[in-house]
Amino acid sequence: MATRRPGPAPRLIFGDLWEFDPAPETADPKLQARYDLFIGGRFVRPRSGQTFASVNPATEAKLAEIALAGPAEVDAAYQAAGKAFRPWAGLPGRERGKYLFRIARLLQDRAREFAVAETLDGGKPIKESRDFDVPMAAAHFFYHAGWADKLEYVAPGRAVAPLGVVGQVIPWNFPLLMLAWKLAPALAMGNCVVLKPAETTSITALKLAGLLQDAGLPPGVVNFVTGAGETGALVMGHPAAAKVAFTGSTEVGKAIMRQLAGTDRRMTMELGGKAANIIFDDAPLDQAVEGVVNAIFFNQGHVCCAGSRLLVQEGVAERVVAKLQARMRMLRVGDPLDKNTDLGAINSKGQLATIRRLVAAGVREGATLYQPPGPLPARGYFYPPTLLTGVTQSHRVAREEIFGPVLSVLTFRTVDEAIEKANNTAYGLSAGVWTDKGSRILRLATELKAGVVWANTFNRFDPSSPFGGYKESGFGREGGRQGLLDYAHLV
Amino acid sequence: MPSRPPTAAHSRLREEVGSVDQVGIEERVAKFTTRSIKKTAKLWGLRMAVAMTDLTTLEGKDTPGKVDSLCQKALRPHEDPATPSVAAVCVYPSMVRRAKSRVGGSKVKVASVATAFPSGQTHLRTRLAEVRGAVADGADEIDMVINRGAFLSGEFARVQDEIAAVVEACGTAALKVILEVSELETYDNIRAASFLAMEVIRPGDFIKTSTGKTTLNATLGNNQVMIEAIRDFYLDTGVAIGMKPAGGIKTAKQSLQFLIAVKETLGDAWLTPKRYRFGASSLLNDLLRQLEKERTGAYQAPYAFSDAAESY
Numbered sequence: 141m142a143t144r145r146p147g148p149a150p151r152l153i154f155g156d157l158w159e160f161d162p163a164p165e166t167a168d169p170k171l172q173a174r175y176d177l178f179i180g181g182r183f184v185r186p187r188s189g190q191t192f193a194s195v196n197p198a199t200e201a202k203l204a205e206i207a208l209a210g211p212a213e214v215d216a217a218y219q220a221a222g223k224a225f226r227p228w229a230g231l232p233g234r235e236r237g238k239y240l241f242r243i244a245r246l247l248q249d250r251a252r253e254f255a256v257a258e259t260l261d262g263g264k265p266i267k268e269s270r271d272f273d274v275p276m277a278a279a280h281f282f283y284h285a286g287w288a289d290k291l292e293y294v295a296p297g298r299a300v301a302p303l304g305v306v307g308q309v310i311p312w313n314f315p316l317l318m319l320a321w322k323l324a325p326a327l328a329m330g331n332c333v334v335l336k337p338a339e340t341t342s343i344t345a346l347k348l349a350g351l352l353q354d355a356g357l358p359p360g361v362v363n364f365v366t367g368a369g370e371t372g373a374l375v376m377g378h379p380a381a382a383k384v385a386f387t388g389s390t391e392v393g394k395a396i397m398r399q400l401a402g403t404d405r406r407m408t409m410e411l412g413g414k415a416a417n418i419i420f421d422d423a424p425l426d427q428a429v430e431g432v433v434n435a436i437f438f439n440q441g442h443v444c445c446a447g448s449r450l451l452v453q454e455g456v457a458e459r460v461v462a463k464l465q466a467r468m469r470m471l472r473v474g475d476p477l478d479k480n481t482d483l484g485a486i487n488s489k490g491q492l493a494t495i496r497r498l499v500a501a502g503v504r505e506g507a508t509l510y511q512p513p514g515p516l517p518a519r520g521y522f523y524p525p526t527l528l529t530g531v532t533q534s535h536r537v538a539r540e541e542i543f544g545p546v547l548s549v550l551t552f553r554t555v556d557e558a559i560e561k562a563n564n565t566a567y568g569l570s571a572g573v574w575t576d577k578g579s580r581i582l583r584l585a586t587e588l589k590a591g592v593v594w595a596n597t598f599n600r601f602d603p604s605s606p607f608g609g610y611k612e613s614g615f616g617r618e619g620g621r622q623g624l625l626d627y628a629h630l631v
Numbered sequence: 632m633p634s635r636p637p638t639a640a641h642s643r644l645r646e647e648v649g650s651v652d653q654v655g656i657e658e659r660v661a662k663f664t665t666r667s668i669k670k671t672a673k674l675w676g677l678r679m680a681v682a683m684t685d686l687t688t689l690e691g692k693d694t695p696g697k698v699d700s701l702c703q704k705a706l707r708p709h710e711d712p713a714t715p716s717v718a719a720v721c722v723y724p725s726m727v728r729r730a731k732s733r734v735g736g737s738k739v740k741v742a743s744v745a746t747a748f749p750s751g752q753t754h755l756r757t758r759l760a761e762v763r764g765a766v767a768d769g770a771d772e773i774d775m776v777i778n779r780g781a782f783l784s785g786e787f788a789r790v791q792d793e794i795a796a797v798v799e800a801c802g803t804a805a806l807k808v809i810l811e812v813s814e815l816e817t818y819d820n821i822r823a824a825s826f827l828a829m830e831v832i833r834p835g836d837f838i839k840t841s842t843g844k845t846t847l848n849a850t851l852g853n854n855q856v857m858i859e860a861i862r863d864f865y866l867d868t869g870v871a872i873g874m875k876p877a878g879g880i881k882t883a884k885q886s887l888q889f890l891i892a893v894k895e896t897l898g899d900a901w902l903t904p905k906r907y908r909f910g911a912s913s914l915l916n917d918l919l920r921q922l923e924k925e926r927t928g929a930y931q932a933p934y935a936f937s938d939a940a941e942s943y
Binding site for chain 2: 147149150151152153154155156157158159160161162163267271422423424425426427428430431434470479480576596597
């Protein structure tokens with residue numbers, strides 16, 4: 141190959157020659173000023189009259205007042221669900237399927253409205269809520285609608301029966317999608333549900349409650365109670381729950397398991413992650429870099445399966461880091477409603493503080509920080525895409541889940557070392573492998589202790605593919621036949 | 632020394648220049664199509680696309696009159712003075728003298744396809760004579776085709792020697808090397824052929840996707856493979872090579888997507904007709920139509936623009 145001519149090192153100019161104009165999504169999210177609890181098919185005010193504010197993290201402006209559910213309301217929700225259970229479970233599967241199909245289609249009809257609401261409430265870029273969250277949520281309802289009249293085939297040779305009333309608590313990173321992951325299999329199997337959305341992102345759940353009314357879903361089959369951790373503990377700890385399903389942090393998951401230890405409550409836990417993304421020196425580097433960017437900066441890194449640890453084979457480490465830095469300069473951080481925004485707002489003030497604290501710890505422990513140049517919006521909770529190089533296994537940023545747009549880069553020399561480093565974590569939710577060598581992919585898929593191993597891609601989801609963790613990333617699966625079985629008795 | 636099998640030659644070259652993952656690169660380029668370009672950014676992009684156009688006619692039935700009309704359109708695509716002239720007119724060698732007489736002295740260059748376009752299937756001496764003839768007639772730019780047979784059989788030195796001979800025959804004329812991507816079959820081959828060409832051409836010369844005479848021409852995918860090769864070559868050697876996607880780019884929207892790929896891969900220094908061109912014929916009228924839409928707020932009928940094939 142030709143050699144470099146003398147003179148300064150060539151660099152690319154990513155300037156403002158062709159700046160894009162703002163391209164805001166303008167659909168009306170149809171928000172209410174106040175949202176009440178959804179119990180027994182009706183919107184009800186809590187007895188205490190207490191509410192809390194839901195804030196747009198991109199502007200710090202209040203979006204709506206949300207009702208706060210106390211013990212009486214959680215109890216009322218469980219009673220309504222208990223009352224609805226026998227008739228709902230007794231319906232022929234194809235009838236339950238009709239409701240689920242109807243919910244899926246209504247969600248598709250109102251996709252833009254829900255996408256804008258999701259972006260306003262959670263801070264994620266509109267292109268993600270439009271192209272991923274809402275379509276995937278609808279896809280989960282469609283998929284499970286298809287199962288509802290075929291339950292005799294879920295466990296060949298065995299019959300299945302619903303569990304009863306299930307309590308569910310979901311996180312703030314994919315409010316509508318996590319809700320669909322939880323509701324759709326539970327309802328297809330014939331269970332009734334009491335669900336609590338995360339306190340910073342309740343709006344799309346309560347909008348969906350209106351959609352469930354439109355779909356004619358029998359009262360009490362689905363109940364939404366809103367609030368913070370105390371409400372969540374009431375939902376998880378209620379004696380009428382046959383099963384609890386939780387998605388959230390490992391810390392809270394452990395607390396729930398302690399609370400329920402000694403009871404006969406069934407549980408599924410989808411908890412934190414610290415996924416390794418492993419690039420071998422034979423990988424197509426540009427596509428690997430693109431995949432790494434998708435793995436960690438998707439949804440501002442608020443993804444439990446985010447590829448937050450990059451393991452690069454040492455021979456290509458320098459080139460991979462250079463390509464990553466160049467690619468990161470192309471990420472547009474800003475107004476989540478702008479169709480060209482790649483990174484939106486961090487979900488809450490508290491989460492922003494956590495990210496700042498952990499990155500500062502990484503720098504203190506000797507990691508080198510890279511953040512692409514460019515201003516952040518003056519208001520709102522924003523954090524730039526961040527690369528930490530020179531990280532080792534014992535750095536905090538390599539061990540703790542940051543849940544933000546922060547990638548830690550480590551290097552390795554041999555395949556065995558890559559496996560050892562990838563598995564040296566308390567978590568085991570996902571992993572990624574980038575190589576042109578098929579046999580190596582198969583070996584790593586076996587040896588990496590992670591619920592999902594992606595090869596030459598990352599963050600790919602499908603309703604038919606089970607998702608869940610190893611070790612402290614939880615247990616139980618969501619999606620596919622395995623996910624359905626977690627909502628059933630085998631009889 | 633016994634000759635090595637051609638497959639070994641390809642894998643060695645791939646090892647040297649790197650490989651391409653088809654699924655990955657197509658996911659990458661799909662993101663360019665979700666960019667939303669509005670208002671002043673749209674105007675800037677449309678005008679830049681006009682200025683980057685190599686307005687082309689390459690048909691057996693071309694007439695001097697058609698070339699005259701093309702040249703006039705190239706000089707002044709639209710009556711709106713804000714609309715720039717195009718970069719070049721691109722014709723067969725027999726029309727070079729005619730085209731030069733119409734656009735000579737202006738900013739519009741005359742480009743000529745040569746080297747037994749589009750197949751290249753004749754003797755090297757004939758191909759070189761064709762290049763010299765076109766340059767002598769006044770061509771400012773030569774669009775050559777590579778020897779795909781030699782590339783696919785692993786005779787890389789022959790591919791490069793032939794390109795080098797054409798560079799010499801060009802004299803001061805700029806060279807665009809057509810890889811004919813649809814005959815190279817894979818993205819790996821497109822990347823490898825890009826490097827072979829870039830190693831023997833001069834700064835300011837171009838690599839080009841296709842002749843427009845086969846079934847698959849310029850796509851965002853093969854454009855991306857080639858501009859990533861240009862970027863990597865530039866960062867390794869400091870030599871800036873230009874890029875010309877050709878064939879199949881018919882709408883203004885498509886051309887903006889290609890420009891977004893350039894902005895996000897090669898950066899601002901390539902957003903100029905000196906380093907990026909569109910080889911197209913019907914694209915120009917769609918660009919003008921969109922510019923008129925931005926200016927007047929309404930779409931004009933096809934017959935409002937000269938040389939529109941779809942007029943009624």
